[in-house]
Amino acid sequence: MFELDMRSRKPIYEQLVEKLKELIINEVLKPDEQLPSVRTLAQQLTINPNTIQKAYRELEIQSFIYSIKGKGSFVNPQTQKKDNLKIAAVKHELEKLVLEAFYLGVSVEELLKFIEEIDVSKRGGDKID
Amino acid sequence: MFELDMRSRKPIYEQLVEKLKELIINEVLKPDEQLPSVRTLAQQLTINPNTIQKAYRELEIQSFIYSIKGKGSFVNPQTQKKDNLKIAAVKHELEKLVLEAFYLGVSVEELLKFIEEIDVSKRGGDKID
DNA sequence: CAAACTGTATTAAGAATAATAGTACACTTA
DNA sequence: TAAGTGTACTATTATTCTTAATACAGTTTG
The missing domain is CATH 1.10.10.10 (Winged helix-like DNA-binding domain superfamily/Winged helix DNA-binding domain)
Known part of the structure; x- marks a missing residue:
């Protein structure tokens, strides 16, 4: 499992x-x-x-x-189902952009930090790390 | 600094x-x-x-x-400069997609893992975590 | 009812890692 | 020569995760 x-x-x-x-x-x-x-x-x-x-x-x-x-x-049944097809499409686009960023020399770490910052700025303070 | x-x-x-x-x-x-x-x-x-x-x-x-x-x-001077304008553009697109993923219910953690997996699959084993 | 299962709580100990403290040595520069 | 550099080493502290061993309260089932 x-x-x-x-x-x-x-x-x-x-x-x-x-x-x-x-x-x-x-x-x-x-x-x-x-x-x-x-x-x-x-x-x-x-x-x-x-x-x-x-x-x-x-x-x-x-x-x-x-x-x-x-x-x-x-x-908890409140957790609603996601639109998985839509998500797959978004992830596909995301992958292309991420690879492009890698190609431009952006490090994984920098990218991860970038994602995290998008998160906190839009949804309030989350877990550390 | x-x-x-x-x-x-x-x-x-x-x-x-x-x-x-x-x-x-x-x-x-x-x-x-x-x-x-x-x-x-x-x-x-x-x-x-x-x-x-x-x-x-x-x-x-x-x-x-x-x-x-x-x-x-x-x-080390070998570390070449990146195309910062291009990177900024990619990041902008990236931010839009990430927010869309959030909207669809994808968690930050899942997204980070997704990014990391793109990395390892394309560039060989990196640091744990 | 009683036994076996649930979640929950508590305290103690073990293990691993990060960070500090202190010292030392080799090298370069003013 | 003195002060500043990188480098190395050992020991200790601190933190966190994990385990261990119980214990208690509630539910389910025979």
Whole structure:
């Protein structure tokens, strides 16, 4: 279900958050569908349950999921589906531009920073890094 | 001269590398211009000289600068100037597309990952993260 | 009801990395 | 010669992520 990079600088709980976000937004995980329990997923991924719970807590804060004690964690149905075809088209255009930027000598790092700055300027302060 | 984010997950030596790269590529630092000494810059930024040296070493490995014992560290003139106008135009187009992607519900994280994957697929394995 | 499952919380310890501190050596320049 | 340069090395501190081991409250199921 997941591929985690244990050697990344990015914490695995944060990788989990991102992966699950994608699965939810793209409706691989359906609205109100139950997520694996913290202990089950921990066993599957052979990582500590606390790490899973940290990810779930973060996802709940960002209202991607909701959790009910004794029952489980579920996909928040408010998260509306994206227009995937449109997104694919945009990504295709994006890739062309990015490659052009690379060709012009713009570094990956500079590009990433640029993207992040677009983000924060339009949506308010986000996570550090 | 620099703005460092001491609270970022990104190490400050790595932030230094990126900032200096930009200054060099954009020729804010001219070819063969001498960089501040490790001790001077450390004092200015109130960080440890070892951290500066780590950044300089990395920049030398990536051949953005060259260092001569007893003399100093200098900008490698091989680093050619970029076409800044062209880059600005590309960035402008890029910003529009990125905002469109945001509007479609693509997360910043997903976008950053997408950019990074373009990079690695076209230029071989880079740094983790 | 009882057992087994859920989420949640807490404390402690381990591991890894970044950053600092301090010192030293070789080289260049004024 | 003195001061400034890059470079190297060890040790220590600090931070963060992860694990470990419990514990408690609620739900579900036999």
